[in-house]
Amino acid sequence: MTFVTCDLCDEHADSVSVVTGLHWRNFGGRKNFGGQVETVKCFEDNSRVKEHLATPGKGKVLVVDGGGSLRNALIGDMIAENAVENGWEGVIIYGACRDVDALLQLDLGVVTLGCVPIKSVRRGEGQLNIPVSFGGVIFQPGHWVYADNNGVIVSPAALL
Numbered sequence: 207m208t209f210v211t212c213d214l215c216d217e218h219a220d221s222v223s224v225v226t227g228l229h230w231r232n233f234g235g236r237k238n239f240g241g242q243v244e245t246v247k248c249f250e251d252n253s254r255v256k257e258h259l260a261t262p263g264k265g266k267v268l269v270v271d272g273g274g275s276l277r278n279a280l281i282g283d284m285i286a287e288n289a290v291e292n293g294w295e296g297v298i299i300y301g302a303c304r305d306v307d308a309l310l311q312l313d314l315g316v317v318t319l320g321c322v323p324i325k326s327v328r329r330g331e332g333q334l335n336i337p338v339s340f341g342g343v344i345f346q347p348g349h350w351v352y353a354d355n356n357g358v359i360v361s362p363a364a365l366l
């Protein structure tokens with residue numbers, strides 16, 4: 207998939223929503239990625255993230271509302287490798303990751319707010335495929351998201 211979010215914003219100014227006010231970093235090996243939105247909402251517990259990235263994800267991006275916490279990592283190299291094996295296009299996490307040098311080697315987009323070495327707890331908490339909201343945007347499961355080093359945009363319909 208080759209695109210630049212700036213061009214998509216220019217071409218679809220009336221229909222895209224742009225995530226603003228967040229200092230995203232792209233830790234993955236894909237510099238741009240996009241797909242149909244699936245969501246997880248959780249807080250410092252990556253149970254649902256691990257479970258869901260172990261299911262088929264071709265054409266999909268997992269958007270995780272981690273409440274903005276940088277106190278532990280909702281994804282690391284093992285979960286990310288599993289996501290690649292299952293065909294996921296990428297993950298966007300309003301929260302943190304770890305194992306950043308390994309993430310860079312993977313054919314996966316990994317956009318997060320930052321990184322931290324400590325892993326997440328796993329108490330089986332979190333919700334799957336509900337609308338989530340951060341950066342001024344509502345992510346509806348089934349909508350479309352596109353990300354690159356410029357930022358993250360959302361659209362009700364596929365743009366590519």
Ligand SMILES: O=C([O-])CC(=O)C(=O)O
Pocket residue numbers: 252279280281282283284285286304305325326
């Ligand atoms: O297991 C976790 O919670 C996160 C992690 O480090 C990995 O995915 O390798």
